[in-house]
Amino acid sequence: xxxxxxxxxxxxxxxxxxxxxxxxxxxxxxxxxxxxxxxxxxxxxxxxxxxxxxxxxxxxxxxxxxxxxxxxxxxxxxxxxxxxxxxxxxxxxxxxxxxxxxxxxxxxxxxx
Numbered sequence: 104x105x106x107x108x109x110x111x112x113x114x115x116x117x118x119x120x121x122x123x124x125x126x127x128x129x130x131x132x133x134x135x136x137x138x139x140x141x142x143x144x145x146x147x148x149x150x151x152x153x154x155x156x157x158x159x160x161x162x163x164x165x166x167x168x169x170x171x172x173x174x175x176x177x178x179x180x181x182x183x184x185x186x187x188x189x190x191x192x193x194x195x196x197x198x199x200x201x202x203x204x205x206x207x208x209x210x211x212x213x214x215x
Contacts, residue, residue, distance in 0.1 A: 120139045120141050124140045136150070
């Protein structure tokens with residue numbers, strides 16, 4: 104059976120994205136670029152599958168995340184309207200620095 108024939112977990116909600124929700128965008132050497140369309144949370148994600156000895160690796164890491172992060176992701180709720188409103192309000196107060204909590208210089212002053 105080819106790797107991922109049964110699907111993969113959604114990076115957003117953790118539910119199964121079946122094989123028909125996985126679209127190969129490009130393939131080069133030992134890399135395959137895929138698009139995942141989750142029917143459960145309606146998110147779309149991009150992924151890179153790295154082959155080892157010609158066989159894509161299942162398990163291991165998810166990008167910069169480890170398998171140990173899996174439980175945390177499964178417990179996370181999907182992004183909702185309240186989350187979007189909170190981000191909009193933060194951005195209304197400034198740029199991306201307002202969103203990530205940076206403002207002014209290291210002493211907390213205003214930018215020049």
